[in-house]
Amino acid sequence: MSRRLHFNLFLHDTGHHEASWRLPGSDPYANLSLAAHQHLARVAEDAKFDSVFLADSPVLWSDPGRRPAGKLEPTLLLAALAVSTSRIGLIATASTSYNEPYNLARRFASLDHLSGGRAGWNIVTTAGDAAARNFGLADQPLHRARYERADEFLDVSTKLWDSWADDATIADKQAGVHALRDRVHEIGHEGDFFRVEGALNVPRSPQAYPLLVQAGSSEDGKDFAARWAEAVFTAQPTLAESQAFYADLKRRVAAAGRDPGHVVILPGIVPVIGATEAEARELDAELDRLIAPRYAIGTLAHTLRVDPSVLHLDEPLPDDLPGEDEIEGAKSRRTLIVDWARRENLTVRQLIGKLGGGRGHRTFTGTPVQVADTIQHYFDNGAADGFNIMPAVLPSGIEAFATEVVPILQERGLFRTEYEGSTLREHYGLPRPANRFALQGVAR
Amino acid sequence: MSRRLHFNLFLHDTGHHEASWRLPGSDPYANLSLAAHQHLARVAEDAKFDSVFLADSPVLWSDPGRRPAGKLEPTLLLAALAVSTSRIGLIATASTSYNEPYNLARRFASLDHLSGGRAGWNIVTTAGDAAARNFGLADQPLHRARYERADEFLDVSTKLWDSWADDATIADKQAGVHALRDRVHEIGHEGDFFRVEGALNVPRSPQAYPLLVQAGSSEDGKDFAARWAEAVFTAQPTLAESQAFYADLKRRVAAAGRDPGHVVILPGIVPVIGATEAEARELDAELDRLIAPRYAIGTLAHTLRVDPSVLHLDEPLPDDLPGEDEIEGAKSRRTLIVDWARRENLTVRQLIGKLGGGRGHRTFTGTPVQVADTIQHYFDNGAADGFNIMPAVLPSGIEAFATEVVPILQERGLFRTEYEGSTLREHYGLPRPANRFALQGVAR
Numbered sequence A, B: 001m002s003r004r005l006h007f008n009l010f011l012h013d014t015g016h017h018e019a020s021w022r023l024p025g026s027d028p029y030a031n032l033s034l035a036a037h038q039h040l041a042r043v044a045e046d047a048k049f050d051s052v053f054l055a056d057s058p059v060l061w062s063d064p065g066r067r068p069a070g071k072l073e074p075t076l077l078l079a080a081l082a083v084s085t086s087r088i089g090l091i092a093t094a095s096t097s098y099n100e101p102y103n104l105a106r107r108f109a110s111l112d113h114l115s116g117g118r119a120g121w122n123i124v125t126t127a128g129d130a131a132a133r134n135f136g137l138a139d140q141p142l143h144r145a146r147y148e149r150a151d152e153f154l155d156v157s158t159k160l161w162d163s164w165a166d167d168a169t170i171a172d173k174q175a176g177v178h179a180l181r182d183r184v185h186e187i188g189h190e191g192d193f194f195r196v197e198g199a200l201n202v203p204r205s206p207q208a209y210p211l212l213v214q215a216g217s218s219e220d221g222k223d224f225a226a227r228w229a230e231a232v233f234t235a236q237p238t239l240a241e242s243q244a245f246y247a248d249l250k251r252r253v254a255a256a257g258r259d260p261g262h263v264v265i266l267p268g269i270v271p272v273i274g275a276t277e278a279e280a281r282e283l284d285a286e287l288d289r290l291i292a293p294r295y296a297i298g299t300l301a302h303t304l305r306v307d308p309s310v311l312h313l314d315e316p317l318p319d320d321l322p323g324e325d326e327i328e329g330a331k332s333r334r335t336l337i338v339d340w341a342r343r344e345n346l347t348v349r350q351l352i353g354k355l356g357g358g359r360g361h362r363t364f365t366g367t368p369v370q371v372a373d374t375i376q377h378y379f380d381n382g383a384a385d386g387f388n389i390m391p392a393v394l395p396s397g398i399e400a401f402a403t404e405v406v407p408i409l410q411e412r413g414l415f416r417t418e419y420e421g422s423t424l425r426e427h428y429g430l431p432r433p434a435n436r437f438a439l440q441g442v443a444r
Helices: A034-046 A074-084 A102-114 A144-161 A219-228 A239-255 A277-289 A293-304 A331-343 A348-358 A368-380 A396-411 B034-046 B074-084 B101-114 B143-161 B218-228 B237-256 B277-289 B293-304 B331-343 B347-359 B366-378 B396-411
Strands: A006-010 A050-054 A089-095 A120-122 A169-174 A177-179 A186-190 A194-197 A211-214 A231-234 A264-273 A364-366 A386-387 B008-011 B049-054 B089-095 B119-124 B168-170 B177-181 B186-190 B196-197 B213-214 B231-234 B264-273 B362-366 B386-388
Touching: A006 A034, A006 A231, A006 A264, A034 A050, A034 A074, A034 A364, A050 A074, A050 A120, A050 A386, A074 A102, A074 B101, A089 A102, A089 A211, A102 A120, A102 A144, A102 A194, A102 B074, A144 A194, A144 A219, A211 A219, A219 A239, A219 B074, A231 A239, A239 A264, A239 A368, A264 A277, A264 A368, A277 A364, A277 B143, A293 A331, A293 A348, A331 A348, A364 A368, A364 A396, A368 A386, A368 A396, B008 B034, B008 B231, B034 B049, B034 B074, B034 B396, B049 B074, B049 B119, B074 B089, B074 B101, B089 B101, B089 B213, B101 B119, B101 B143, B101 B168, B101 B196, B143 B186, B143 B196, B143 B218, B213 B218, B218 B237, B231 B237, B237 B264, B237 B366, B264 B277, B264 B366, B264 B396, B277 B362, B293 B331, B293 B347, B331 B347, B362 B366, B366 B386, B366 B396
Parallel strands: A006 A050, A006 A386, A050 A089, A089 A120, A120 A211, A211 A231, A231 A264, A264 A364, A264 A386, B008 B049, B008 B386, B049 B089, B089 B119, B119 B213, B213 B231, B231 B264, B264 B362, B264 B386
Antiparallel strands: A169 A177, A186 A194, B168 B177, B186 B196
16 A cells, blocks of 8 residues: 555644634634534544644643633543544643653543544643642753653553553453453552552553654654654644654654654644635735734743843844753744744744744645645655644634545545544554563463 | 432442342443443433442552453543533542642543533542552551541642633633633642642633532541532441431531531442342342352451451451551441441351442342332431432343332432433532632632
8 A cells, every 4th residue: 555644633722823713703612612622523534534632731821811721631522522533533632740650541541442442642741830830849840851751651651551461351250250360460660750550440452552642842852752652743844844854753763773664753734725825825814913912922932931022023033042952841842933033034023923823833825736735745755744734723724624635635545535444553554562561471 | 399319320330249240141341331331321311310420549449350440530431421411410539649639620620611510529538558559659648648638639629610710701802802811810829738829721610610529438538528528428338327427427517617408418329129029139149149259258358457367258257356546548438347247247258248239338129119218218317318329230220220210209209300400519409619719809
């Protein structure tokens, strides 16, 4: 079979453009609406997308005055969507810094059982002091320490997911034996961050582990991805940068001793689709006009770790910004923004317009054929295995992509016309993890 | 309106009798089956039950050799059931000892939004060293310390649920203002166990707080219930003990400055229903014969904190058992079992038979009219506001109760024939919590 594209829909209530809730047709309460999320997931499933995905942080992560700031907890929302869908994968973000591995490993194993093997975990270490202050800390742990904890968190979690052999449960009613005790293992983990005895209280799930997803693009983040991730979300503003990221990450995966074909790289794109190219560009501009610059400057100043007063709307960014090394969190996002502004000689106002739409992700603006062409060009030229679709406005943006762009790619033989597997890993063409205890012969 | 009964269905895969999975008609994989839980919840909803409920502990809490030991995480399973039902309340157990308040408060607020105001939280402090060893501890925290942490956990959680005023969100598209910032409050909690800045990242939910449920029957447990609980599950083997518990708890509630009418007391009962009394008794005996005593002795010895070798099947319990004061966890369950065995002069074998069915809860055995009569007798004589229904075998036990017992109680005007409210608190006739910040005028 020839190589095929993969698509993930990044769910984000009324859309990824921060002013999308203000459009006349938008439901400004969509962030808390089960029905709104059910609709988005069903549109993506009808279009045969691999998965839907929810970002998250355990903190009020945007200004509630400016846009819908409340978010339903992703593992619960996806458990509900598991009932409303039957084939599409369900990827929830959860933090390794502010959870306990026993609890989180169990939630993902439960989601995988509930969905029949459709669970995915976007692993984040959670940047920011504000989140730390919801968990008894004055400041966030250092970037490096967060990744060390994340590594051990994954070690514990995968041990817990292996703690039941696949054939542990025999349910022998006559003998009164439900599971074979010697196929259910304590894990006895003792590490720097965690001591966990196990076994997990959920038997091994259809996928064994949730699909492991990662999106950090710092050096630590990429090395972590090389060790653990099976799918990688990334923000890359140009084709050349996508190609460089793609080659670099596949190299790191090989260096970590893994098969580069077992990691799927999915750059984020904001498709803006019009019947004509001009119509698409007008749609894009209309959204940017809705952003109130006085609010947006605060967000930009926070990302760059400068005082808002040094940013002037109709001037370029100041020269003396804090470097990536001085920032503890979201390091790569800061560098991406600064490089972008300097490369394109953007004023602060212009930069805000671009960030409001894609937040650093690439916007593909044009007719359905133009958008499909760009997708194919990336796919054919070592820049992507598929895409994380981030429509500026929802649900209209995904409806347009599903009905206008997907059929073109299906006609070209680049995207499935029907689901072929039943689990999320099967959609992405990835193997089911083996059980370490079975491999070591401990189980027998 | 006259006083009405309340019913909760205690979900437990193939039933509360520990041998129920071995019956010919039982699905031994029901513990991991969404469909099995959907069926149970729908039967209870068709019968107009107030709620369904899932017990839980973050540990492999029964011997996987002996009965289905894996359990789906309750908040996720109930999020899925929220989609499959529309009126019935959804109560999940979660531990205050092994969660962080920000994460758990958020999950319950999310469940309340997803279900349209049907969430409940059975608050447990989690007894047992085995659970502690999944969270970096060598032994469980002391009983008293667990309750102190639980108190502060509730203090933090209720502050977080109050952190958004009900009218905070205005969604003014024209002005570009989504929520009023001065109606979204940091909580700035600094206590012995937790420091939490807030606000919660979920706006105030339909019920404001999940229904707060509690089941501890130790002195600490009852005092905690008096301060916080709105519904109380309890195991009481006789009418007299139910009456004493009921009067004692209502007194404690009043002493804590709360309205005793705002706490609903629900003893657990195991209904065993036959067309004749003899048929019901035969059903009961058939189940007990399925228990393998060699396994059950281990469980009993663990509960009583003695070596299994001191227990002999055809003799009474030994005289020199550890007292309640020497036990750190499940104190009241131990005392209930010992008192029961001594009161009825039970051998260990007889005791195991009774515990296998009801685990200390009262079995109501008889025809539908006899079971309805007993329920009414408890309800009319100061022993219960309703019942936590724990069928020995599921789904047959709840199907029989729903179709044979509930109509009798409806005919007598003791139980609703249609839901009258939409939230779980409305089903139980309880008021929606006021917002502390609004009351203090901080929000204005």
